[in-house]
Amino acid sequence: MQTEPARPRHRDPGRRARILQAAAELAARRGFHAIALADIGAEAGIVGSGIYRHFDSKTAILIALLDRGMDRLQNRATEIAATATDDRQALSALVRDHIKVAIEDRTILAVYHREVHNLPEDDRRRLRRGQRLYVEEWVHVLAPLRRDLADAELRLAVHAAVGAIQSTLFYRAGLSDERLGDLLDTMAHACLGVDPAPIETISELKVTNS
Incomplete structure (x- = not known):
């Protein structure tokens, strides 16, 4: 009797996203190193061993989670720089997009700040490099608007603005x-x-209730 060949298993991308979201929420509450793969699986509604179909370790989950957050910020910043009609519009769009992420994806940003120092050195350097490039996008559009500031002062202003936005990560008002x-x-x-550029000239800040 001829048997049918076994069908290849397909990884469910929705399951991978659930794992990352579960890891972010648990890590934001308890710290990443205080949780186990079984905890992440239970939060995501997945048997702990099923996680290994998508990630080979807990560190791999953390890296993927932080990469996703950094890619989100960088990709949108690149889009804003390419489509904004002037520097003031671009700067306000960068500000409002970062606010949107800080409110809607608070857990991922919080995990980044708490856990990036625990990553393997190569991954930590790569993410830090991405962070610096993201800041430079802001500096590039701020410079023509603040010609009174030296380079170091421009970067200080950008870090202050980003810090003000991210104050919401650890303080619930x-x-x-x-x-x-x-x-x-x-x-x-x-x-x-x-x-600020008028709201009506750029994408309005839309946030969902946390």
């Missing part, structure tokens, strides 16, 4: 997402010393 977004927008632009 109890504000609605809309109000929080409005305040962070005002504060970040104040750090940069540039008036």
